[in-house]
Amino acid sequence: MNVQNTTHSADATTVEDALAADNQNAVIDSESATKVAMSNTLLTPRFYTTDFDEMDAIDVTPVRRDWDELIAAMKADPNRGHFKKNEDWDHIDWDGMDPALKREFIDFLISSCTAEFSGCVLYKEMKRRGSNSDITTLFQLMARDEARHAGFINDALREAGIAVNLGFLTQKKKYTYFRPKFIYYATYLSEKIGYARYITIFRHLEAHPEHRFHPIFKWFREWCNDEFSHGEAFALLMKTDPKLTSGRNVWWIKFFLTAVYGTMYVRDHQRPEFHKALGVDPDWYAHSVFEKTSEISKQVFPITLDIDHPRWLPTLKRLQKANADLAEAEKKTGLARLAGKISGSARAALAFASLYTIPAKRHDVPVQTRLEPAY
Amino acid sequence: MGLFTRTREEAPCTVEVSHRFEELSAHVRFDNGAVVWPGDEVQVLGQEIMAPYGEVVREERTAIITRASGLERLWTRMTGDFEFMELCEFSFSEEVLS
Numbered sequence: 001m002n003v004q005n006t007t008h009s010a011d012a013t014t015v016e017d018a019l020a021a022d023n024q025n026a027v028i029d030s031e032s033a034t035k036v037a038m039s040n041t042l043l044t045p046r047f048y049t050t051d052f053d054e055m056d057a058i059d060v061t062p063v064r065r066d067w068d069e070l071i072a073a074m075k076a077d078p079n080r081g082h083f084k085k086n087e088d089w090d091h092i093d094w095d096g097m098d099p100a101l102k103r104e105f106i107d108f109l110i111s112s113c114t115a116e117f118s119g120c121v122l123y124k125e126m127k128r129r130g131s132n133s134d135i136t137t138l139f140q141l142m143a144r145d146e147a148r149h150a151g152f153i154n155d156a157l158r159e160a161g162i163a164v165n166l167g168f169l170t171q172k173k174k175y176t177y178f179r180p181k182f183i184y185y186a187t188y189l190s191e192k193i194g195y196a197r198y199i200t201i202f203r204h205l206e207a208h209p210e211h212r213f214h215p216i217f218k219w220f221r222e223w224c225n226d227e228f229s230h231g232e233a234f235a236l237l238m239k240t241d242p243k244l245t246s247g248r249n250v251w252w253i254k255f256f257l258t259a260v261y262g263t264m265y266v267r268d269h270q271r272p273e274f275h276k277a278l279g280v281d282p283d284w285y286a287h288s289v290f291e292k293t294s295e296i297s298k299q300v301f302p303i304t305l306d307i308d309h310p311r312w313l314p315t316l317k318r319l320q321k322a323n324a325d326l327a328e329a330e331k332k333t334g335l336a337r338l339a340g341k342i343s344g345s346a347r348a349a350l351a352f353a354s355l356y357t358i359p360a361k362r363h364d365v366p367v368q369t370r371l372e373p374a375y
Numbered sequence: 376m377g378l379f380t381r382t383r384e385e386a387p388c389t390v391e392v393s394h395r396f397e398e399l400s401a402h403v404r405f406d407n408g409a410v411v412w413p414g415d416e417v418q419v420l421g422q423e424i425m426a427p428y429g430e431v432v433r434e435e436r437t438a439i440i441t442r443a444s445g446l447e448r449l450w451t452r453m454t455g456d457f458e459f460m461e462l463c464e465f466s467f468s469e470e471v472l473s
Contacts, residue, residue: 049413083397117399117400121400121401121402124400147399150398151393151396151397151398151399154399155396158428164394164399166401166424169390169392169401169403170418170420170422170423172417172441173416174414174415174416174451175415175451176413176455176458177413177414177451177452177455177456178455178456178459179456182456256459260460263460
């Protein structure tokens, strides 16, 4: 491939340069030629509704000072200039990359892009349906960050020859439902565990730069600081109503913690080549991420999971095995498929129940909620 | 809305797709103030909406909203919460590589 005299948006350092790059003209001039060159991946975000009246009724008065400070910091947008490519964006030899690694890495980029995109859709919808200005401002700011992250990942995908297809817009899509309190638990956790995941990889690669096989990892620190502040906002939201983190809801919190940790463990073990290339043992990585997330979540949750319990790791491994067997069974046909699926599902459910029933660690939640990224 | 029956309605809508380096997003807004409830299905009619890279495309279209029946709405309210994992970066995605 002769690339000497052409520019590519992927190498641009500013948005303007990216738009002026030669490959952009190609896209606009010759849509069909681009289609041939790029494989297509359909984004499949979910669409949500919730109880918008309940959400609108939130009163942030009890946490007003912290709230205003956080919103002001998000409005100042210190990361605005961050998501640009500069000289640190090294050239990547996609063709020379081991195919198994390439497949897993692209899968990683696509699921990251879909998660950011889904978050953006959800936050934007809340912004539009709400009328409480504290809440709508927050969701507007978070939608901005998620769309920016999605754009950044999209560009990395384009460089790998993958075009994101937004065809879902004209497909039939069903709106699912989230209770507001479940939105708080789930998004709080997904933002905080996202922070812990990105910063753990960032710090690991700082110490072992030889494992940094793609430049996107260099952007993880600022990226995860956005995730961190989104999590802070949800922590403050939960603080406005003590019922959200007490009584029966503690069982829901435990459920969300277990489900999020369990899914992460299972999913990461499906990307062995990716972790090998990063020089990361997935078991070590999982434990390190859980530790950070647990420590942070003490800011608002009255319990943390006992991740050092003798049953914890062996049961996670059983959960992972059950899921792997389930995926194998999907490929079979007839009775073997049915039997495999029943057995896999039953073992996964049992493992989950076993994780859920490990006694949690209780602790006092501090009066002062706000935290700064410290890892 | 019946307990078992679905109804269909048309709603004018504006679709906005941003396919830029600094923002990848896509949103549908109903111009007549129609509101979507749990279990409803929405389909924007017409050709696929493609924004070339680097551009924002805004189109006025018609959407068909298929209203969920009472039972479906109830079912979605009860079970929808369990799809929350989608928001995590490590969620299971069903990407279609063609």
